[in-house]
Amino acid sequence: MIYRMDHVGVVVEDLAAAVAFFVELGLELEGEAAVEGEWVDQLVGLNGVRADIAFVRTPDGHGRVELSTFHTPVATSPAPREPVNTPGIPRLTFVVDAVDAVLDRLRAHGAELVGEVAQYGDTYRYCYVRGPAGVIIGLVEELS
CATH class of the missing domain: 3.10.180.10 (2,3-Dihydroxybiphenyl 1,2-Dioxygenase, domain 1)
Known part of the structure; x- marks a missing residue:
């Protein structure tokens, strides 16, 4: 347990x-x-x-x-930069107050948008960005 x-x-x-x-x-x-x-x-x-x-x-x-x-010891290979659908590639997702504002702030720290900001009905806005060492970060804005 x-x-x-x-x-x-x-x-x-x-x-x-x-x-x-x-x-x-x-x-x-x-x-x-x-x-x-x-x-x-x-x-x-x-x-x-x-x-x-x-x-x-x-x-x-x-x-x-x-x-x-x-x-x-020194790493033997760089961090992976695989597509989001690659098995074993982790994603960390955070609920944020405003996706666009957070995305703008993170771009100043090297964040790259993976796809586009997408909206799922009236429920949420969601996007993925690549952050430090290429880790994929999900940003979710709850709309309702």
């Missing part, structure tokens, strides 16, 4: 830029830390890990995203 989902983790190349992106989206910085040592090596299955992490949380306090950047 599980109790709750604790967080989602995303590895990024530029931790400061990723934190700025998610703070602009409306998440709050919870804390930052440097991690290394045997316990981290055991956890991630790599040797000699040295990484920096930051946690950001949704304003309601129920959702958290761990952002991490690895200094060692």
Whole structure:
């Protein structure tokens, strides 16, 4: 039995830029830390890990995203930039107050619209953007 989902983790190349992106989206910085040592090596299955992490949380306090950047060992390939229908490609979706306004703010942080802003009846407006390290972020505006 599980109790709750604790967080989602995303590895990024530029931790400061990723934190700025998610703070602009409306998440709050919870804390930052440097991690290394045997316990981290055991956890991630790599040797000699040295990484920096930051946690950001949704304003309601129920959702958290761990952002991490690895200094060692060096990654062997870049982040995937696959289409949204590729199996295994994660999407993080957030309910926002106004899709267009949030999209405009995130573009200043490098966000790229994946398709178009679409409207589903009178229920919601929805779009996907690529954020830090190409992660796909859904933005949903509830209309009713």
